[in-house]
Amino acid sequence: NAGVTQTPKFQVLKTGQSMTLQCAQDMNHNSMYWYRQDPGMGLRLIYYSASEGTTDKGEVPNGYNVSRLNKREFSLRLESAAPSQTSVYFCASSEAGRTGRTEAFFGQGTRLTVV
Amino acid sequence: AQSVTQLGSHVSVSEGALVLLRCNYSSSVPPYLFWYVQYPNQGLQLLLKYTSAATLVKGINGFEAEFKKSETSFHLTKPSAHMSDAAEYFCAALTGTASKLTFGTGTRLQVTL
Numbered sequence: 001n002a003g004v005t006q007t008p009k010f011q012v013l014k015t016g017q018s019m020t021l022q023c024a025q026d027m028n029h030n031s032m033y034w035y036r037q038d039p040g041m042g043l044r045l046i047y048y049s050a051s052e053g054t055t056d057k058g059e060v061p062n063g064y065n066v067s068r069l070n071k072r073e074f075s076l077r078l079e080s081a082a083p084s085q086t087s088v089y090f091c092a093s094s095e096a097g098r099t100g101r102t103e104a105f106f107g108q109g110t111r112l113t114v115v
Numbered sequence: 116a117q118s119v120t121q122l123g124s125h126v127s128v129s130e131g132a133l134v135l136l137r138c139n140y141s142s143s144v145p146p147y148l149f150w151y152v153q154y155p156n157q158g159l160q161l162l163l164k165y166t167s168a169a170t171l172v173k174g175i176n177g178f179e180a181e182f183k184k185s186e187t188s189f190h191l192t193k194p195s196a197h198m199s200d201a202a203e204y205f206c207a208a209l210t211g212t213a214s215k216l217t218f219g220t221g222t223r224l225q226v227t228l
């Protein structure tokens with residue numbers, strides 16, 4: 001039971017470098033999410049995808065791009081990393097929009113440091 | 116727009132005491148509501164969820180929450196705290212049509228002897 005898998009688990013970037021955080025789920029969920037978690041600020045939604053082929057901005061989308069490659073995969077890209085993007089990033093998926101099984105399942109997180 | 120407010124970023128209780136963590140939502144349409152728990156250096160784990168089937172929802176580890184539409188609240192309670200309950204707790208709301216899942220800022224629960 002893999003659930004939601006994020007890679008990498010840890011990453012250190014230099015300011016200005018780019019990278020892509022990968023996320024895959026094996027639960028056939030329609031909706032997928034990217035969050036960042038910072039002390040005292042909870043989880044803030046960066047982008048989400050309600051279904052394959054659609055993406056929408058969340059609360060803090062600036063500096064990020066996403067791709068919903070297929071139903072399983074939802075990647076987050078930092079084109080030019082900044083120290084303010086130092087954070088823990090979580091990917092999640094859910095059956096949101098359908099009755100019953102609406103809860104989100106989370107990956108283990110990616111701890112990103114930008115120096 | 117939907118938002119979730121958690122009152123109290125830190126709550127400290129004695130072992131065996133009542134746990135009460137507060138959550139209020141703002142939405143014109145009652146959303147689906149959730150409580151998640153996060154232990155240090157881990158992801159989030161679902162405690163319980165409200166999906167309009169019942170206003171009192173029971174979850175794992177002895178936690179429960181009551182949906183009160185008149186107060187737009189979904190407070191989390193546990194009758195008797197255990198040391199293992201020490202963690203961070205997040206309230207979240209989902210509007211089904213938008214599929215947008217929004218979290219509160221979290222409450223760190225400390226349990227003392």
